[in-house]
Amino acid sequence: MFMRLSRSFLPTLKENPAEAQIVSHRLMLRAGLIRQTASGIYAWLPAGLKVLRNISQIVREEQDRVDAQEVLMPTLQSADLWRRSGRYDAYGPEMLRIQDRHKRELLYGPTNEEMITDLFGQTVKSYKDLPQVLYHIQWKFRDEMRPRFGVMRGREFLMKDAYSFDVDYASAVATYRRMMLAYLRTFQRLGVRAVPMRADTGPIGGELSHEFLILAPTGESGVFYDAALEDQDWLDEPVDTNSPEALEAFFNRVTTPYAATDEMHDTAAWEAVPDDRKREGRGVEVGHIFYFGTKYTQSMDVSVSGADGAQFFPEMGSYGIGVSRLAGAIIEACHDENGIIWPDSVAPFRAGILNLKSGDTLCDAVCEQIYAKAPEAFLYDDRPERAGVKFADADLMGHPWQIVVGPRSAKEGRVELKRRATGERQELSVDEALTLVLAG
RNA sequence: CGGGGCGUGGCGCAGCCUGGUAGCGCGCGUGUUUUGGGUACACGAGGCCCCCGGUUCGAGUCCGGGCGCCCCGACCA
Structure with missing residues (x-):
């Protein structure tokens, strides 16, 4: 899949959909x-x-x-199988029962x-x-x-x-x-x-x-x-x-x-x-x-x-x-x-790379350099959006780490590393940040 | 399955009571602006108003039926 946010099918929403209560x-x-x-x-x-x-x-x-x-x-099972245990009739309306073209009785397995x-x-x-x-x-x-x-x-x-x-x-x-x-x-x-x-x-x-x-x-x-x-x-x-x-x-x-x-x-x-x-x-x-x-x-x-x-x-x-x-x-x-604050073990991405100034030669170069190290681990936010949008989306998506690349620190070859769970931020060299993020 | 609510551009909603041909915010596109926490302005695109039928000169709005979705309860990985 694309890990560049600009090309990803990753539709974030700013507002809560009405049907979602919890x-x-x-x-x-x-x-x-x-x-x-x-x-x-x-x-x-x-x-x-x-x-x-x-x-x-x-x-x-x-x-x-x-x-x-x-x-x-398989997901589909034959009704006969369930008749043998006596559960076909016992299971009730929770079981989805299906007929095939020959009128054979099937069910979508509940267990x-x-x-x-x-x-x-x-x-x-x-x-x-x-x-x-x-x-x-x-x-x-x-x-x-x-x-x-x-x-x-x-x-x-x-x-x-x-x-x-x-x-x-x-x-x-x-x-x-x-x-x-x-x-x-x-x-x-x-x-x-x-x-x-x-x-x-x-x-x-x-x-x-x-x-x-x-x-x-x-x-x-x-x-x-x-x-x-x-x-x-x-x-x-x-x-x-x-x-x-x-x-x-x-x-x-x-x-x-x-x-x-x-x-x-x-x-x-x-x-x-x-x-x-x-x-x-x-x-x-x-x-x-x-x-x-x-x-x-x-x-x-x-x-x-x-x-x-x-x-x-x-x-x-x-x-x-x-x-x-x-x-x-x-x-x-x-x-x-x-x-979201994903535990490291289940997070879809280990880290988001936040390019605070997409289009800036230096920022782009630093981001690409980081991204190339482990494309599968990162979601690279390369969209031409404002910094605030990227921060908000990264927090929403819950990457365990955020690697923030902005013109200010990029000049010194440094990035800001934020830990989502604690909110803790530190300025590090690119290598230091990569070591931390990829280690866990 | 009992009780309640909702269905209007992608999302969140107003309009419905008191029928006259659809509006707001966000998002989207273009331009300018801004450049470290959802920037501002301008212009623009986008809607069989859930479906079917009825009443009416005229229905998003009123009436009937249907479908879909949500919430509370009883039940469940």
Whole structure:
């Protein structure tokens, strides 16, 4: 794509579109990341697509790190598949049902348990091939009664969904815990604090369902948690993911401090948390992990041979991360009155190059020199606009860094480097600035 | 699905009550001006007023129907 702003499809808006009520939706529209094409359905423009890809890539790396294997299943699924599990009739009007030219019944997948279970069953025949964890990052469609909040609650959305198959409960628990670690690492790398909270397990019961919520004032549920959950660095945490004991210790550490959404809130337990550690607010759900045993292997009759030669139904779990929702949720958590403040890891561009005097030989030369060093990392604002316009747009788009090139400092071969998150500015040589920006 | 609101140049809105052939700000184009935080002036382009039907000499405006979008609620990655 073009990284020169003068030639980019990056339409920033000065005013808030009337339909956008919450801050992330407004900023996504104003910063030129998305455009709505129908209720709850969005087109991702070049900068927005970069964000989606950056998020996906981090999700992917952390899934791979716990030995999940990436596949790609289709968006369209056959109704027959869902009849096997009994969900075709059970799912209700949220499922978009489609007919092809031969009047065959299809549906746009809202989730993939049936399809993955079928795929698994076609392939895996022995306990020796377990465990298996498969995931994909694919568009889903749920015909929500009321889409809202931009991409946070769209009808079409990009989701990473993983599915695990284990020989027994103990093994399934280990897989679940491994995935929980992967999630904590994923969200940490995305620059947000997502707190895992016990979720309702419905008819299946047990304690193996957790939602991950990001604190944001516009969140959909109330959350209460112990500040002890805030400071842990999971990226360097040496958890031996092959050891069930180590996984259990890890799991206990994560789940012992109090954390609950308003639905699961336990007032008595909350009272026991020291006042200075109480954290209370609104939360956006960005991930959900769930153990559901043999629900689908049984209903779809997918079994494998055990060591004793007898057939058994593998134990399953599913693990979702709302990728497109995260784009909005991150903005909810990371912005100020001037615009987005992207975490370095998801920013569409590492830095904006602001040419304060396009057309000036010296300014142009300095900008081109910087831009040539790493064109993929920069958005070069070469438009013949006034300085104020460029400052405002750079703040709005939220580049982690702004490299400001104006005639004043360019004469001395220097540029001004601004850190978006802190507003801190410093005058540096071109090389010094490049080193800082490209290092992180 | 219940309740409410809106649909007028690209964006934000006024005009509708009290029918007479469309206006403001921003943006866009050209020129001048300005040159480190959305500069100022001038000129200019751009509108089946969501759609269909009705009333009327005449409908953006009144009436009926439809479609689309948003907000509150119940429900959800």
